[in-house]
Amino acid sequence: MNEIKKEDLEQEKKLGEEKLKKRKKNIIKAIVILAAAALVMIIASAILQKVQENRNKEKLYSYDPRTGDYGQGFFQPEDDIMKDADYVDKNRTVSYTYQGVGTVYALDEKDTVPAQARLFIDYFNAAINGDGKTLNALFTEGYFKNNGKEIDKYPDKFAQQKIYAMEVSTIGYPETQNTIEGVLTRDRFKVTFLLKNNNGQFRPDLPEPEDGTVPVVFEVLTVKDKSTINHVYLLNYARNE
Numbered sequence: 001m002n003e004i005k006k007e008d009l010e011q012e013k014k015l016g017e018e019k020l021k022k023r024k025k026n027i028i029k030a031i032v033i034l035a036a037a038a039l040v041m042i043i044a045s046a047i048l049q050k051v052q053e054n055r056n057k058e059k060l061y062s063y064d065p066r067t068g069d070y071g072q073g074f075f076q077p078e079d080d081i082m083k084d085a086d087y088v089d090k091n092r093t094v095s096y097t098y099q100g101v102g103t104v105y106a107l108d109e110k111d112t113v114p115a116q117a118r119l120f121i122d123y124f125n126a127a128i129n130g131d132g133k134t135l136n137a138l139f140t141e142g143y144f145k146n147n148g149k150e151i152d153k154y155p156d157k158f159a160q161q162k163i164y165a166m167e168v169s170t171i172g173y174p175e176t177q178n179t180i181e182g183v184l185t186r187d188r189f190k191v192t193f194l195l196k197n198n199n200g201q202f203r204p205d206l207p208e209p210e211d212g213t214v215p216v217v218f219e220v221l222t223v224k225d226k227s228t229i230n231h232v233y234l235l236n237y238a239r240n241e
Contacts, residue, residue, distance in 0.1 A: 094106075
C-alpha cells in the first residue's frame with residue numbers, strides 16, 4: 001500500500017511539474033505574442049505619424065482658372081452684355097444650399113443674407129460687371145500667395161461676363177476654431193455656373209454652356225460676419241447632359 005501511495009505521489013508530482021512547465025511555456029508564449037503585437041503597433045504608429053508629417057509638409061496649391069484654356073477660341077468682349085436679350089432671359093439668380101437647406105437669391109439681394117451667401121452674390125456681381133477690384137477683395141492674401149506659387153490678381157477692370165445658372169452648395173461640414181479675431185468658420189462649397197460667349201478674360205477654362213461646366217470647390221473663411229475665399233480646388237469636369 002505504501003509503495004502504491006508513493007508511486008501515486010510521484011505520478012502526481014510528475015504531472016504537476018508537467019502542468020507547471022506547460023503553464024510557464026504558455027505564459028512565455030503569451031508574453032512574446034503581446035510583445036510582438038506591441039512592436040507592430042509602435043511601428044505602425046511611427047509610420048502613420050511619418051505619413052501625416054509628410055502630408056503636413058506638402059504644399060497645397062489653389063487652382064487658377066485663368067491658366068486654363070478650353071481651346072475653342074473666345075468671343076469678342078461686349079461693352080454692354082445686357083443688350084443681349086437671350087442672356088437677359090437666362091436664369092441669373094444664385095441657387096444657394098447650406099447644409100441641405102436651399103435658398104434662391106437675386107443678385108441684388110444682400111442685406112439680409114448670411115455672410116457666406118453674400119460673398120457669392122458679391123463674387124458673381126463683380127464677375128458679371130468685370131469689376132476686378134471688388135473681386136480681388138473677396139479673396140484672402142493667402143489665396144494669391146498660394147504657398148509660393150503666386151496667382152495674379154484680376155485687373156481692376158475686365159470685360160463683362162455673361163454668367164448665369166449659378167449654383168453653390170456646401171460639401172462636408174463646417175469647421176470652427178478660435179482665433180484672435182474671433183471664431184473662424186471654414187466651409188467648402190461646390191460652385192458651378194454657365195458662361196455664354198466666353199471672352200476669356202475671367203474663366204478661359206470654361207467651355208460653351210452646351211458642353212458643360214467646370215465645377216470648383218471654394219474654401220471659405222468666415223469671421224465676424226465677413227467671408228473670404230481662401231482656396232479654390234478643381235473638383236472635376238462635368239458635362240451637362
